Amino acid sequence: MKIATTPPPPYYAVIFTNLLRNDQEGYIEMAELMETLVIKQKGYLGHESVRDCLGITVSYWESIDDIKAWKMQSEHLIAQKMGVEKWYSQFKTRICKVERDYEFCF
Amino acid sequence: MKIATTPPPPYYAVIFTNLLRNDQEGYIEMAELMETLVIKQKGYLGHESVRDCLGITVSYWESIDDIKAWKMQSEHLIAQKMGVEKWYSQFKTRICKVERDYEFCF
Numbered sequence: 176m177k178i179a180t181t182p183p184p185p186y187y188a189v190i191f192t193n194l195l196r197n198d199q200e201g202y203i204e205m206a207e208l209m210e211t212l213v214i215k216q217k218g219y220l221g222h223e224s225v226r227d228c229l230g231i232t233v234s235y236w237e238s239i240d241d242i243k244a245w246k247m248q249s250e251h252l253i254a255q256k257m258g259v260e261k262w263y264s265q266f267k268t269r270i271c272k273v274e275r276d277y278e279f280c281f
Numbered sequence: 282m283k284i285a286t287t288p289p290p291p292y293y294a295v296i297f298t299n300l301l302r303n304d305q306e307g308y309i310e311m312a313e314l315m316e317t318l319v320i321k322q323k324g325y326l327g328h329e330s331v332r333d334c335l336g337i338t339v340s341y342w343e344s345i346d347d348i349k350a351w352k353m354q355s356e357h358l359i360a361q362k363m364g365v366e367k368w369y370s371q372f373k374t375r376i377c378k379v380e381r382d383y384e385f386c387f
Contacts, residue, residue: 176335178298178373188296188377190339192284192329196387223298225331229282231339233296239380259385267284267384271294271377274345278373279365281302 179221179235184273186220187236193266194229202262205254216245235273242270285327285341290379292326293342299372300335308368311360322351341379348376 195202213219213234218241222234236242245251258266301308319325319340324347328340342348351357364372 176333178300178335178371181375184375188294188375190294190296190379192339194284223335223337225333225335225337227282227331227333229284229329229331231329231331231337233298233337233339259387263385264387265284265385268382269287269290269294269379270381271379273296273375273377275376276374279369279371281365281370 176224178278179223179233181220181235181273181276184276186273187239187242188271188273189234189236189242190269190271191232191234191266192229192269193232194264195262196264199262201257205257209251209254212248212250213245216248217241219245239270282330284384285329285339287326287341287379287382290382292379293345293348294377294379295340295342295348296375296377297338297340297372298335298375299338300370301368302370305368307363311363315357315360318354318356319351322354323347324350345376 213222218237220235220237222232224230224232236245246255319328324343326341326343328338330336330338342351
């Protein structure tokens with residue numbers, strides 16, 4: 176997993192922070208499917224994802240409308256439903272406007 | 282590490298995504314010191330941090346001015362300098378306004 180390359184601000188970010196239940200059957204396969212689908216979505220700019228016990232996934236988007244379209248994408252709706260019913264014990268989703276950014280490369 | 286409890290939007294987020302070099306001497310101690318200091322800062326609302334190979338730390342703030350004050354805090358300036366000179370191979374910092382959020386708890 177690399178640091179996402181994103182255009183100059185403004186753009187949008189979805190910070191998805193989550194904790195899993197014990198039964199994770201089917202979770203990794205669904206996460207992989209979502210990865211193959213999200214990169215094809217209109218307005219997708221990149222994402223970063225890490226899990227320790229806590230999982231943090233940040234995805235970057237051109238617009239709020241692009242975020243809404245991904246939220247309503249048909250396979251993603253199924254994934255969200257299964258996430259609530261089966262995989263997640265807790266999550267929080269934050270929709271943000273990225274106003275400034277800066278970077279460092281050694 | 283838990284999901285941060287934050288007030289209703291709007292508030293601000295700093296998404297700090299980073300990769301470390303091989304020599305991490307002193308890094309964990311500095312990260313722990315920053316944790317004890319950041320929670321005392323004016324306007325601090327919470328933070329979430331996970332590292333796999335990639336590290337993602339998201340901190341939440343009441344205002345942009347509170348973010349600027351933390352960036353200029355004296356020990357934090359030393360940590361940032363050592364980060365650039367010694368620990369990080371790459372990082373990206375994104376300053377965001379959280380416009381909406383929603384959550385789930387099983």
